[in-house]
Amino acid sequence: MSEKKPGKAGKRALAGIVMGLLGKGIRYGYKCDDRIRADLDGIGDEFTIKLMVNPVGPAMLFGKKDGVVFSHKCEIDAVADITLAFKGIDGAFKMFTGQMGLSAGYAQHRFTVKGDLYKVLSIVRIMNIVEAYLFPKMLAKTLMNPVPKRQVNMLRFYGGTLFSK
Amino acid sequence: MLPKYYEFLNSVKIMSGEKALENIPHELDMLGAKKPIILTDAILAKTGALDKLTKVFDGWKMDVSEVFTDIPPDSSIKTINHIAEIFKEKKCDAILALGGGSVIDTAKGLRIVIEQGGDDVMAYMGLESLPRKKRVPFAVVPTTSGTGSECTNVAVIANPDKNVKMEFISYDLLPDFTVIDPAMTETMPPKITANTGVDALVHAVEAYTCLQKNPMSQAYAFAAMRLIVNYLPKAVAEGSNKEYRLAMGNAATMAGIAFSNSMVGIVHAIGHALGGVAHVPHGIAMSILLPHCMRFNLETLKSAYGELLLPLAGAEAYASTPKEERAEKAIEFATDFIKQFETVGLPTTLSAARVTEDQFEAIAKTAVNDGAIIVNPFMATKEQVIEILKAAF
Numbered sequence: 001m002s003e004k005k006p007g008k009a010g011k012r013a014l015a016g017i018v019m020g021l022l023g024k025g026i027r028y029g030y031k032c033d034d035r036i037r038a039d040l041d042g043i044g045d046e047f048t049i050k051l052m053v054n055p056v057g058p059a060m061l062f063g064k065k066d067g068v069v070f071s072h073k074c075e076i077d078a079v080a081d082i083t084l085a086f087k088g089i090d091g092a093f094k095m096f097t098g099q100m101g102l103s104a105g106y107a108q109h110r111f112t113v114k115g116d117l118y119k120v121l122s123i124v125r126i127m128n129i130v131e132a133y134l135f136p137k138m139l140a141k142t143l144m145n146p147v148p149k150r151q152v153n154m155l156r157f158y159g160g161t162l163f164s165k
Numbered sequence: 166m167l168p169k170y171y172e173f174l175n176s177v178k179i180m181s182g183e184k185a186l187e188n189i190p191h192e193l194d195m196l197g198a199k200k201p202i203i204l205t206d207a208i209l210a211k212t213g214a215l216d217k218l219t220k221v222f223d224g225w226k227m228d229v230s231e232v233f234t235d236i237p238p239d240s241s242i243k244t245i246n247h248i249a250e251i252f253k254e255k256k257c258d259a260i261l262a263l264g265g266g267s268v269i270d271t272a273k274g275l276r277i278v279i280e281q282g283g284d285d286v287m288a289y290m291g292l293e294s295l296p297r298k299k300r301v302p303f304a305v306v307p308t309t310s311g312t313g314s315e316c317t318n319v320a321v322i323a324n325p326d327k328n329v330k331m332e333f334i335s336y337d338l339l340p341d342f343t344v345i346d347p348a349m350t351e352t353m354p355p356k357i358t359a360n361t362g363v364d365a366l367v368h369a370v371e372a373y374t375c376l377q378k379n380p381m382s383q384a385y386a387f388a389a390m391r392l393i394v395n396y397l398p399k400a401v402a403e404g405s406n407k408e409y410r411l412a413m414g415n416a417a418t419m420a421g422i423a424f425s426n427s428m429v430g431i432v433h434a435i436g437h438a439l440g441g442v443a444h445v446p447h448g449i450a451m452s453i454l455l456p457h458c459m460r461f462n463l464e465t466l467k468s469a470y471g472e473l474l475l476p477l478a479g480a481e482a483y484a485s486t487p488k489e490e491r492a493e494k495a496i497e498f499a500t501d502f503i504k505q506f507e508t509v510g511l512p513t514t515l516s517a518a519r520v521t522e523d524q525f526e527a528i529a530k531t532a533v534n535d536g537a538i539i540v541n542p543f544m545a546t547k548e549q550v551i552e553i554l555k556a557a558f
Contacts, residue, residue, distance in 0.1 A: 113291045
């Protein structure tokens with residue numbers, strides 16, 4: 001019997017969960033990893049970045065306000081300084097489940113960007129670092145070259161991501 | 166091996182050959198243009214290139230009186246927004262760009278503002294995010310053989326207030342047609358011929374090897390490399406030869422088509438930063454950086470660089486070199502090929518280009534945020550970029 005693959009709705013639900021985890025990972029990463037902190041601070045003191053999947057979501061906002069890094073779910077038409085929009089759920093699902101790296105997603109035209117492209121590289125680095133914490137090394141190696149070194153151990157990062165405010 | 170997924174588009178009609186200029190009015194007429202604005206720079210206006218262009222409109226019912234020549238060496242948002250006001254005020258209906266990368270990028274920015282509406286090009290920054298609107302006919306006559314901008318979906322536009330460059334990537338930036346006429350490049354001095362030609366070579370090398378490479382872009386890149394190694398030294402030595410100029414014009418356009426569909430890599434990422442921070446002309450930056458960046462990428466790209474030996478050094482050299490040595494040989498070939506242009510004043514080290522070591526930190530910081538680095542097969546860190554700069558010093 002063949003393994004049952006998730007349908008579009010299932011993929012959207014799972015992508016939404018991973019998106020939320022990434023957002024929390026970015027928030028925790030700002031506290032514990034100086035590369036994430038430097039890149040987020042380099043983007044600016046106040047900014048919003050939206051990740052969304054066309055045409056109906058999920059969507060998430062993250063950014064900085066009053067010096068505090070935030071992330072939360074949002075409506076698909078929420079306004080942001082920079083929007084990374086995945087063209088469809090299949091491509092987004094691959095990227096959120098560790099089957100495709102951000103560089104490969106870019107090379108395959110899986111997403112569009114509205115806003116300052118020079119800031120997107122910071123976002124790519126931040127996502128790569130967070131994924132390097134959240135995904136096992138063997139998987140991370142297939143997604144990025146090189147894999148950023150972990151500054152704190154994976155368990156601590158998971159704990160901080162899931163339980164810190 | 167085919168990529169799992171790729172996209173390729175070149176919708177630009179290419180008109181190549183002697184007296185190609187003559188066909189511009191007809192093409193614009195077919196696109197419905199009655200009053201194109203001509204964008205060029207002050208030097209081209211002074212040296213007669215602009216006259217050569219306007220002369221071909223004699224007898225045509227087309228108003229080419231609106232000419233803008235005040236385009237800075239780095240196209241800027243202020244200039245674009247200013248030209249957009251003129252375009253609307255004078256009721257122009259098409260864009261004709263005559264010049265190098267800066268003029269062409271300015272024209273691309275102008276087309277964005279006019280087609281998308283609004284009055285500030287900054288509102289349209291991004292990647293593949295411009296919806297198709299009513300088209301403004303857009304033609305390009307390149308006056309250098311290097312940028313390939315006449316066939317690319319990219320524009321880099323400076324924001325002088327923030328001292329940064331903004332990037333626009335969209336298929337909507339592709340002109341309707343481009344004219345490669347050797348009469349437009351035959352007076353280019355040897356040093357500029359050399360560094361713009363090397364720029365085209367780097368486009369081809371990076372397009373052939375970067376993460377977004379695909380069989381279509383590789384075909385264009387391969388053909389461009391063959392033309393460049395055969396004709397660039399000749400065009401540098403004998404600039405008035407129309408055959409050599411035409412070959413280089415075609416090579417630059419093909420390399421442009423290649424990288425428009427696969428992007429570039431670390432050579433361009435650092436090169437853009439060298440331009441922004443140390444004001445090194447783009448072609449010179451490419452000439453200095455290519456060998457060092459190829460060495461940096463060698464471990465990851467050994468197989469792809471090995472393939473480059475065929476278009477670069479030819480079939481005999483490729484066949485007589487053992488497979489495991491081909492990548493190194495390709496780098497050696499590229500190094501020697503560029504070095505031959507030192508005789509016409511092309512700097513091949515950063516110190517010769519008057520870059521100082523205290524600029525390395527700022528250059529590296531800018532380079533790692535350049536969009537080109539995302540498709541380099543190895544995501545370089547700031548520290549690694551500084552090592553490359555030290556090697557190139």
